[in-house]
Amino acid sequence: MKAPLDLTALxxxxxxxxxxxxxxxxxxxxASLARVYAGDDGPLAFRVDKVAARLGxxxxxxxxxxxxxxxxxxxWSVTLGSAALHGEVPDLDPELLHWDADGTSPDDLWLRELTTRPADAASIRDVVQHGHLAPLADALRARYRISAALLWGNAGSALAGAARELDxxxxRNGRTDVGExxxxxxxxxFDHPDLRSTGTLRGTAFRRRSCCLYYRCPDGGVCGDCCFDRPPQRSVRGSSPPGASG
Structure with a gap:
């Protein structure tokens, strides 16, 4: 039975x-994410600069x-969690979803009007992949030199991570139905060309085919789903090792 969408429980x-x-x-x-995707890249630039300073x-x-x-x-977490827990998905219309580029979860996203959609993969894909991740990738690539494969690899990693957290x-809470x-x-x-090629998903275990580049930070390392087993060494100055597409 569908439970009402309870944001506190989520x-x-x-x-x-x-x-x-x-x-x-x-x-x-x-700023509304629609405005960000439409070319107001001030919030994106602010966030990127903030992350760069924090990570060195x-x-x-x-x-x-x-x-x-x-x-x-x-x-992914908001939509997949809503679907698994409550049987419906919030419609994260980019015009209504506002993002605080200086904030962190849980205080970075505000939805001005809460309406819902069916809790199926088609709705989630439409809301997240088509409604946000594709235009976000376009906005970032218009401003920065970064590969589409890396960004979609991140999207796949984030989706698998959300499923793993829910599972x-x-x-832990005796809700195996939610995990299923x-x-x-x-x-x-994951059965979509943009995500299918990003890695291998078995249950909630994921091994991606690209690298998010975090290992390049002074205190960085490889993530649990990285294509690398250990931080790679660059053999040629300024070159990227295989898999670290960027």
């Missing part, structure tokens, strides 16, 4: 699953990648 899974409804509080500087990123592409990966994880929560729905939806979402 946020209890973890910060990445939280969504604020209504107008952002006064004093919070937010030696290359702007590293900060672009990490910033995009974080936003992709938020969008872990479900096991999350795994099934993730598998269906």
């Amino acid at each position: 946020g209890s899974v973890g910060g990445f699953f939280a969504l604020r409804a209504g107008a952002p509080p006064s004093g919070v500087q937010v 990123a030696p290359d702007t592409r590293v900060a672009v990648s990490v910033a995009q990966l974080g936003l992709a994880a938020r969008l 872990t929560w479900a096991r 729905r999350a795994r099934a939806l993730a598998a269906e979402l």
